[in-house]
Amino acid sequence: xxxxxxxxxxxxxxxIRSGEVVFEQLRLKIQVEDLTVRYGKQVAVDAVTLxxxxxxxxxxxxxxxxxxxxxxxxxxxxxxxxxGVVTEGRVFLDGESIYVPDCDVIALRRRVGMxxxxxxxxxxxxxxxxxxxxxxxxxxxxRAETDDRVEQALRAAALWNExxxxxxRNALQLSGGEQQRLCIARAxxxxxxxxxxxxxxxxxxxxxxxxxxxxxxxxKKNYTIVIVTHNMQQAARVxxxxxxxxxxxxxxxxxxxxxxxxxxxxxxxxxxxxxxG
Amino acid sequence: MKLRIADRAFVGLTVLAVLLILAMLAAVIGNIxxxxxxxVTWEFLTAAPTQGMTKGGIFPAIYxxxxxxxxxxxxxxxxxxxxxIYFSEYADRESxxxxxxxxxxxxxxxxxxIVFGLFGLGFFVQFVGGAIDDAxxxxxxxxxxxxxxxAALTMAVLTLPVVIVSVEEALRxxxxxxxxxxxxxxxxxxxxxFRVVVPQALSGLLTGGIxxxxxxxxxxxxxxxxxxxxxxxxxxxxxxxxxxxxxYHIYVLSTQSPDVEATxxxxxxxxxxxxxxxxxxxxxxxxIRSRLRMKAASLR
Amino acid sequence: xxxxxxxxxKDWLIERVIYLAAVVAISLIILIFLFVGREALPVLISAEVxxxxxxxxxxxxxxxxxxGARLPYVWQPVSEVPKYSLMPLFLGTLKVTLMAMLxxxxxxIAAAIYTTEFxxxxxxxxIKPVVELxxxxxxxxxxxxxxxxxxxxxxxxxxxDFRLNAINAGIALxxxxxxxxxxxxxxxxxxxxxxxxxxxxxxxxxxWQAAWGVVLPAALPGVFAGVVLGFGRAVGETMIVLMASxxxxxxxxxxxxxxxxxxxxxxxxxAEVVFGSAHYHVLFLIGTLLFAITFVLNWLGAQMVGRLRRxxxxxxx
Numbered sequence: 001x002x003x004x005x006x007x008x009x010x011x012x013x014x015x016i017r018s019g020e021v022v023f024e025q026l027r028l029k030i031q032v033e034d035l036t037v038r039y040g041k042q043v044a045v046d047a048v049t050l051x052x053x054x055x056x057x058x059x060x061x062x063x064x065x066x067x068x069x070x071x072x073x074x075x076x077x078x079x080x081x082x083x084g085v086v087t088e089g090r091v092f093l094d095g096e097s098i099y100v101p102d103c104d105v106i107a108l109r110r111r112v113g114m115x116x117x118x119x120x121x122x123x124x125x126x127x128x129x130x131x132x133x134x135x136x137x138x139x140x141x142x143r144a145e146t147d148d149r150v151e152q153a154l155r156a157a158a159l160w161n162e163x164x165x166x167x168x169r170n171a172l173q174l175s176g177g178e179q180q181r182l183c184i185a186r187a188x189x190x191x192x193x194x195x196x197x198x199x200x201x202x203x204x205x206x207x208x209x210x211x212x213x214x215x216x217x218x219x220k221k222n223y224t225i226v227i228v229t230h231n232m233q234q235a236a237r238v239x240x241x242x243x244x245x246x247x248x249x250x251x252x253x254x255x256x257x258x259x260x261x262x263x264x265x266x267x268x269x270x271x272x273x274x275x276x277g
Numbered sequence: 278m279k280l281r282i283a284d285r286a287f288v289g290l291t292v293l294a295v296l297l298i299l300a301m302l303a304a305v306i307g308n309i310x311x312x313x314x315x316x317v318t319w320e321f322l323t324a325a326p327t328q329g330m331t332k333g334g335i336f337p338a339i340y341x342x343x344x345x346x347x348x349x350x351x352x353x354x355x356x357x358x359x360x361x362i363y364f365s366e367y368a369d370r371e372s373x374x375x376x377x378x379x380x381x382x383x384x385x386x387x388x389x390x391i392v393f394g395l396f397g398l399g400f401f402v403q404f405v406g407g408a409i410d411d412a413x414x415x416x417x418x419x420x421x422x423x424x425x426x427x428a429a430l431t432m433a434v435l436t437l438p439v440v441i442v443s444v445e446e447a448l449r450x451x452x453x454x455x456x457x458x459x460x461x462x463x464x465x466x467x468x469x470x471f472r473v474v475v476p477q478a479l480s481g482l483l484t485g486g487i488x489x490x491x492x493x494x495x496x497x498x499x500x501x502x503x504x505x506x507x508x509x510x511x512x513x514x515x516x517x518x519x520x521x522x523x524x525y526h527i528y529v530l531s532t533q534s535p536d537v538e539a540t541x542x543x544x545x546x547x548x549x550x551x552x553x554x555x556x557x558x559x560x561x562x563x564x565i566r567s568r569l570r571m572k573a574a575s576l577r
Numbered sequence: 578x579x580x581x582x583x584x585x586x587k588d589w590l591i592e593r594v595i596y597l598a599a600v601v602a603i604s605l606i607i608l609i610f611l612f613v614g615r616e617a618l619p620v621l622i623s624a625e626v627x628x629x630x631x632x633x634x635x636x637x638x639x640x641x642x643x644x645g646a647r648l649p650y651v652w653q654p655v656s657e658v659p660k661y662s663l664m665p666l667f668l669g670t671l672k673v674t675l676m677a678m679l680x681x682x683x684x685x686i687a688a689a690i691y692t693t694e695f696x697x698x699x700x701x702x703x704i705k706p707v708v709e710l711x712x713x714x715x716x717x718x719x720x721x722x723x724x725x726x727x728x729x730x731x732x733x734x735x736x737x738d739f740r741l742n743a744i745n746a747g748i749a750l751x752x753x754x755x756x757x758x759x760x761x762x763x764x765x766x767x768x769x770x771x772x773x774x775x776x777x778x779x780x781x782x783x784x785w786q787a788a789w790g791v792v793l794p795a796a797l798p799g800v801f802a803g804v805v806l807g808f809g810r811a812v813g814e815t816m817i818v819l820m821a822s823x824x825x826x827x828x829x830x831x832x833x834x835x836x837x838x839x840x841x842x843x844x845x846x847x848a849e850v851v852f853g854s855a856h857y858h859v860l861f862l863i864g865t866l867l868f869a870i871t872f873v874l875n876w877l878g879a880q881m882v883g884r885l886r887r888x889x890x891x892x893x894x
Contacts, residue, residue, distance in 0.1 A: 076461065078457070078460060078461060081456075081457070081460055106463045106464075106465060107463070108463075109460065109461055109462065109463040110462070110463040113461065113462070114461035116454060116457060116458065116461075118454060120452070120454040120455060120457070120458045121458075122455060122458070122459075122473055122477075123476075123477055124476075132459075132462065132472070132473075133462035133463065133464075136459075136462070136463070136464045136465075136468045136472065137462075137463055183458070186458075186462065187461070187462065190462060190463065281783070283785075284783045284784075284785040284786070287785045287789070288691075288695050288784070288785050290687060291687040291688065291690050291691035291694075291695065292691055292695075293687075294683070294684045294685075294687035294688045294691065295687075295688045295691050295692070295704060297684060298684055298685075298688055298708070298711070298755060298759075299707065301752060302707065302710070302711050305714065305718075305719070305722050305752070308722065308726050309718070309722070356598055356601060356602075359594060359595050359597075359598030360598045360599055360601075360602050362595055362598075363595045363596065363598055363599045364599075367592065367595050367596070368599070374596070374599055374600070374603075375599070377603050378599040378600070378602045378603050381602045381603040381605065381606040381607075382602050383875065383879060384606050384872060384875060384876075385602070385605065385606055385609075386875075387806070387809055387810075387813075387871050387872070387874070387875035388606075388609060388813070388868060388871065388872075389812070389813025389814070389815065389840060389867050389868070389871055390716075390813070390814075390815055390816075391813070391815040391840045391843050391844055391864065391867070392609065392613060392813070392864050392867055392868050392871075393609075394843075394844070394847075395613045395616075395843065395847075395860075395861060395864040396608070396609045396612055396613055398847070399612040399613055399615065399616050399861070400608060400609075400612040404612065434605055434609075437602070437605070441602075465588060467587075467588045467591050467592065471591075491713060494715070495713075495714075495715025495716070495717065495718075496715065496716070497715075497716075497717045497816050498716075498815040498816055498819075498840075498844060501844055501847070501848065502847055502848055524715055524717040524816075527717050527718070527721055528717055528720070528721075528816065528819070528820065531720070531721050531724055531725065531820055532724070532819075532820055537725075541725075544721070544725075548718055548721055551715060551717075551718060552714065552715075552718055555713050555714070555715055556710065556713065558713075559709065559710060559713035560710070563706050563709060567706075
């Protein structure tokens with residue numbers, strides 16, 4: 001079976017059995033429908049239809065340049081910040097279309113947060129980094145409230161114990177792995193519903209990578225996570241569902257265990273066995 | 278074999294060129310330092326000139342110069358920063374506004390300083406000053422004459438490109454990922470620019486301001502007939518006062534004093550002070566800018 | 578969310594201010610042209626001014642002086658018969674500028690070549706700030722140096738008829754222009770990709786041959802732009818020539834004589850001219866002329882830099 005081939009997501013399967021893995025009570029968080037994203041004439045994402053399920057981890061894999069990041073950025077309309085980008089098709093968050101003129105993009109980005117490939121904390125203190133999102137969205141009214149939310153976020157990102165005594169220090173002094181967890185904390189502070197992660201561990205060492213993956217498992221309980229990765233082992237380790245993209249088109253979408261053991265499409269098989277990169 | 282000798286000769290010529298330039302720089306600075314350093318005493322810096330500009334100090338000129346650049350900075354820095362922010366963060370590269378303002382700033386940088394003097398005279402002193410006089414002072418000559426405020430504004434226009442270039446460079450050095458991270462958290466463009474990008478670029482602001490001040494203290498042609506005076510019995514206290522100024526003082530002392538030999542000591546001292554001032558400012562700005570460039574390179 | 582509505586209003590205001598700043602920049606350059614030109618206009622259209630001076634006077638040969646000693650081009654506005662020929666001033670500007678460019682261009686370009694092609698890394702980083710310091714010397718200081726020191730040195734060596742002349746001012750002006758030509762040339766030379774040099778070396782070229790035969794030609798538009806911009810700066814420079822060139826409006830090609838440039842004329846005479854007189858308007862006309870000349874030169878220079886960039890990225894041959 002290849003869920004991508006069925007494309008009957010409105011008739012949502014709430015129950016998928018794949019070998020020994022069973023998904024019950026699947027809820028749809030994000031629905032991507034016939035999404036095409038172009039940079040001028042060049043097509044980056046080609047008529048992709050894809051479900052993102054609530055409180056599960058969905059991985060998007062594929063060779064470099066296949067459109068994974070563009071697809072991810074389409075989910076919180078970050079592509080809007082790039083001049084010359086044209087987006088066609090529909091994306092629904094909790095059933096509501098986000099590519100409509102009266103969509104509040106700012107509010108959308110609070111609900112759908114993003115963590116980038118290279119850790120990019122601001123050149124401010126650790127505290128101010130995490131508090132930034134709270135302040136610009138007017139989510140806190142007092143210093144005490146801010147303190148609370150910052151602590152919560154840092155705990156959720158498994159960083160609190162390491163930085164609780166030096167919140168005032170410049171964030172750029174942290175190690176790479178710590179900086180990335182800080183960026184995760186910063187994203188979590190505004191209490192998003194979805195977390196988009198664009199190759200979150202590719203710039204990190206193996207130990208930090210393991211910590212981030214561990215973190216993802218924990219976060220899964222409360223957040224819907226979509227992760228783009230070129231590291232197939234990571235996708236296999238961490239995700240529940242995997243989408244394989246090739247030249248902008250969705251080739252296969254299946255529960256991870258199935259996609260990696262018995263891929264439904266020969267191209268998927270070729271990719272995961274390393275016949276092309 | 279012949280090729281190698283010719284080769285070496287040509288390279289040698291280029292080395293000679295560098296050495297010649299350094300030598301000339303050393304000659305100019307050396308001559309001024311040697312002849313002037315004895316002059317620069319505390320008294321020199323704090324007293325007023327006496328005995329027909331042959332003795333005493335140059336405090337009024339220093340005071341006037343400082344006032345001039347201070348006023349100038351108040352006008353030029355905010356405007357320059359806004360234009361730089363426009364260029365770097367807000368402009369649509371295709372729009373006519375962007376292309377025209379780019380052109381305008383480039384041209385502003387190339388206008389001869391004497392033309393700025395004419396502009397200061399024709400626009401600020403006569404047009405604006407005249408209008409103010411007519412409106413508020415019953416056509417009595419108050420602001421419609423050479424004055425500190427007009428000189429400061431003229432200098433501000435002259436140094437505007439300097440500020441813009443420095444600030445824009447610093448803004449562009451802020452990595453795009455910072456802006457991305459801010460947008461992804463739900464920030465608007467204004468919030469991203471003013472809370473993330475601009476704080477990151479403060480050193481560029483500083484560099485721009487310092488370079489502007491250095492230019493402002495050194496240029497004389499624009500203020501020749503817009504406010505500078507050779508000898509004033511009192512220090513300037515109001516915006517429409519005239520003022521003494523270091524560069525102008527040097528010019529007049531050099532060309533119009535009745536006994537150049539007698540004023541030479543004072544002259545050398547004044548030149549040294551001006552040179553030291555601009556040198557210090559430029560060195561500071563260069564140091565800040567190279568730190569900024571190193572930081573930018575490491576962030577990338 | 579009430580705060581978001583508030584934010585929208587403030588946001589709108591901030592954006593308006595930013596866009597306004599760009600508009601101010603444009604209007605400034607327009608204002609300069611307008612207000613300098615405004616005071617120059619009477620020379621072209623006012624009948625009153627034409628009683629004293631017309632465009633003919635300014636540009637064409639006139640017959641002044643006693644028969645027997647006809648001087649076709651004279652600038653002497655303050656005299657019984659006001660004489661307004663711009664020729665001596667044009668010539669003066671040209672002589673000083675030429676002298677400065679002859680002096681500065683080879684030095685600056687050679688130094689730029691050394692810096693980018695032959696100098697070790699540490700030296701490269703040391704030379705650039707030094708040249709920037711040269712750029713930071715106020716022109717009035719250079720003028721002072723030329724007037725007091727350089728003129729005497731030159732006099733000791735050459736014994737000119739005039740102590741203050743075009744050569745004196747030209748050398749000092751050259752010092753002011755060297756940093757401009759150097760900086761732009763150095764940028765242009767460094768912008769030439771490594772691969773050009775590597776290709777030359779791989780074919781057996783020496784560093785000099787690579788620099789002269791491959792890199793410099795590739796960077797030529799940029800270097801030329803530097804020269805053009807330096808020329809523009811030299812034409813417009815005031816204080817150095819005001820102090821060091823002798824300020825005599827002599828019409829001749831002899832570089833060892835005093836000269837009067839366009840810019841120095843304005844500076845020297847505007848202080849004492851009667852407001853609104855013909856002389857006053859002519860001075861503003863000279864200013865407008867200077868503005869136009871440097872405008873064109875700067876535009877040319879910018880075009881060339883653009884050409885260089887496009888050529889190096891493959892868009893132009």
